[in-house]
Amino acid sequence: MFTDVSNAPAKVIKDFRKKDEKPALKAAYVEQMIFIGDSQLDLLVGMKSKNELIGEVISLLQSPIRRVLGGLENKAGKEEAAA
Numbered sequence: 549m550f551t552d553v554s555n556a557p558a559k560v561i562k563d564f565r566k567k568d569e570k571p572a573l574k575a576a577y578v579e580q581m582i583f584i585g586d587s588q589l590d591l592l593v594g595m596k597s598k599n600e601l602i603g604e605v606i607s608l609l610q611s612p613i614r615r616v617l618g619g620l621e622n623k624a625g626k627e628e629a630a631a
Contacts, residue, residue: 554578558592 549557561573576583576592583592596604 553597555593555595555597558589558595562589562593 549560551557558573558576561571564571573583573586573589573592575585576588578592578595
């Protein structure tokens with residue numbers, strides 16, 4: 549199987565296996581990494597796609613900015629209340 553999303557084929561195989569024990573995963577090549585053997589299927593299912601990783605990085609970068617802005621807003625509100 550070929551796809552742009554790294555974990556999609558593994559998810560399809562795992563969902564199909566709920567009905568039958570085959571197909572077995574022989575090997576997978578994902579993002580310059582090689583996974584050999586059926587025991588690697590759960591690891592492949594748990595991998596995050598590139599878009600998911602980008603989303604996490606963006607949210608991590610936004611978190612400190614939100615805290616700084618929240619602190620500035622609270623400080624401005626306290627100064628206005630004191631005046």
